[in-house]
Amino acid sequence: MFNSTRSLRAIASVCLAFSILLTACAEPSTTSTELVVPPPTTAPVDADVAPTTTPSQVEQAGPADIIFHNGILLTMEPSQPTAQAIAIKGEVIIGVGTDDEVIAMSGPETQIIDLHGQTVMPGFVDAHDHVFNDAAAQGLDLDQSQQQALENGITTLANMYTPPEFLDEMQAFERAGKLRIRTSLYLTYSGPCGDVLGDWYKDVAPTRNPGEMLRIGGIKVFTDGGVCGKYALSIEYPDGGYGDLWFAQDELNKIVADADGAGYQVVLHAIGDRAIESAMDAIESALDGGPNVLRHRIDHNSFARPDLLPRYSEIGIVPIAFGFFPTCQEVDTGIYSSTFAAELPWFENWRAFLDATPGLPVAWHSDWPYLPLNPFEHLYSYVTRQGVDDDGVICPPPAWLAAQRITVDEALSMMTINAAYALFRETEVGSLKAGKFADLLVLSADPRTVDPDDLIDIEVWMTMVGGNVEYRAAGHESLSPSTASSDGEPASITATASKSIPDSPPLNAVDGDSETIWSSGDDPPQWIQVDLGEPIAVSAIRLVLAQYPAGRTVHQIWGGREEDSLTLLEEFSGSTEDMGRVEFDPATPLADIRYVKIITTVSPSWVAWREIEVMGRE
Ligand SMILES: [Zn+2]
Structure with missing residues (x-):
């Protein structure tokens, strides 16, 4: 079941929330929510059946920890495409x-968030990126790069370039409890220039355990240039020339068959149509008429020649498609500015692709x-095929692309x-869906109803992974539960004041x-001071x-940081009343x-506070 380290960390992180009940932190729940998830599916990719989720069961229902209500939930579940509310307990969705229906699942300590x-939608799942292995090249450390992905709403990803030394680095990062994206x-197996690292991967078993944060997904093979x-x-x-194919067909067949035989999912990078065809032949040969149990994939598929389209379904290949299309650059100066383009009217032909592969995931x-990392730039591009240039001017797609x-x-x-x-x-x-991890986003707008031109401007206001808030946008904190993520032990919060009456102590x-x-x-004048126990980055008070x-x-x-050298962050002056709020959002x-x-310094009444909430993270 769940890795116990992960479960403990989830409890600890709830308790680092400086704004939630101290009692909840003093008595962390020792119950753990367990999912009963069926073993990894071995269902073949079936052209007649859309990818469905196997229902999971929640052993413990009971009061929710968090409820979001009065919202528009895009569930991605065909049986219930939209909903108003969602209940979360521990790491999972319970309703x-x-x-x-959902508010009926609340208890006295449930945090109820009015959307x-x-x-709200599920977190984005990025099937292929380089968030971790290219972090350093982008001037980021692993955690900074991870945080950037979380802020863009990506909660699950596949890191596609993992040579042996980088595998060690990622495993250490996970052991240190720092991995926050699934x-x-x-x-x-081979690199972008056709350089072969070979079958070292056979020393590292693929994993498909439900709930694991770090998984060995399979192997990656580059079949052509890019x-x-x-x-x-x-x-x-x-x-001149026809581009670069890195393997002869019998070599590629052997690579795929070998990995398939050893139980590894194979990802074949293929951009040009000759590479796609070669990758298809290799997968077809390895499967030998059987179903694609290991879900071998072809990634990129940019020049999928029309005669190749039916073969994805026939073989049962999982195709991975680019979202963002650089319309402004391509149409002016790129491949489509030349007469060469006229011979390739099937560049990123996703409409034709989906029509030819109904039910294929x-x-x-x-x-x-x-x-770009921002999923809304990709969504905008899939839906409009437009681009936006550096000056904000929209580049309309040519007819072949608009189609x-x-x-x-x-x-x-x-x-x-x-x-x-x-x-x-x-x-x-x-x-x-009940039983799945609470990986979800609060958005600034509903992508189904905004003008397509505005899809690119949709913002992520909150990112939650496994019930933990991993990002909340400044100014929209009220739309997320008051929990902060942390890797450490909960800090103890104390408060002191200039004076107090006996039954109204500072801790109140x-x-x-x-x-x-x-x-x-x-x-x-009177004062109250809160000691958070350790320095944090404060996002709001x-x-x-x-x-x-x-x-x-x-x-x-x-x-x-030091009690005796504080700086003035903000001064409020104005007309206020009981139960009113004063907010500081840097x-x-x-x-x-x-x-x-x-x-x-000024008040018509005795100086008192109902609540002081400090939002932030270590
Ligand atoms: Zn890549």
Whole structure:
């Protein structure tokens, strides 16, 4: 079942939430939610059957930890495409339905989040990228690169370039408890220039255990150029030649058959039509008429010649398709600016592709850093085939490209449940369904109803992985539960004040309960100071007033790492009333804050607070 380290970490991270009940932190739940997930599916890719998830069961229902309601949920489940509300307990979803149905799953300690009509969807699943192996080349460490992906709404990915030394690095990263995106590594059989690392991968077993954060997905083989050399095309390039095919057919057949025999899923990079055809032949030869149990894939598929399209379904190949198309560059100066283009009217022909492969789980990949990381740039491109140039001017697609538009629903399936299928994770993620992991996003707009031109502007306001909030956008904190992710032990939060009356101690202001107050029992100036236990990056501070009568107040928020050298972060001055809120939302998180001190200098009543919430992460 679940890796116990992971379960413990999930409990610890709930308790680092500085704004939730201290009692919850003092008494972390020792119950663990377990999924009963069936063994990895061995179902063949069946052209008549859309990829479906095998129903999972939740052993423990009971009150939800978190409920989102009053929203538009895009579930990616054909039987229940939309819903209003979702309930989460621990790492998993325990209910999806109407507001009434789901709110009935709440208990006294459930955090209930009103979405105010905002859209929620499953986290994006990126079937092929280089978020980890190319992090350093982008000037990022592994965690920074991971955070960037999380902020873009990617909650599951496949890292496609994994030579032996990088495998060690990723395994160490995971052992240190730092991996926060579900990641499948594809071991490098051969590199982008056809350089062969060989069958070293056979020392590293593929894994398909439900719930694992780091998985060995299979192997990756480059069949043609792209990064290095040219795509292998059947049409002669203007400057001569037909591009680079890295393996003779009998070699490639042997590579795929070998890996298939040893139980590895094989990912074949193929961009040009000659490479795609060669990859198809190799998979067909290895399967020898049998079903594609190991879900061998062809990735990129950019020049899928029309006569090749039916073969994806016939063989049962899982195809991975680019989203973003560089319309502005290509049409002006790229391959399509030349007469050569006229001979290739099937460049990224996704409409024809989907029409020729009904039911096949065609999946999306960003291929970052070669293409943008932001899934909404890909969605926009799939749906409009437009580009936007550096000055913000829209480049309309030429007719041949415009004919290849696909719908928002088709694209979203490719970017979630279909990509999860490509990674053997469709029983765990990729849709919103009871029993699956609570990997989900709150969006700024509903992609199904916005003008297609605006798809590119949709923002991720919250990213949750396994019930943990891994990202919340500044200014939209109220749309996410008040938990912060952490790798460490929960810090203990304490509070002190200039004075207090006996039954209203300072801790009442940090207990997550706005019914209980801290009261100084005296007129201003008075202060209260919260010690977070360790320095964190503060993304927001929210104060709930305890004040009678209403009237003008002035409050200063001070913060810093050392108690005796705090700096003034913000001063509020204005008319306030009891239960009112004062919020401080810095544009970027303020690093290294351990102490937060609120000094009230003007108030018509005794100085008191109902709640002081500090949002942030280590
Ligand atoms: Zn790639």
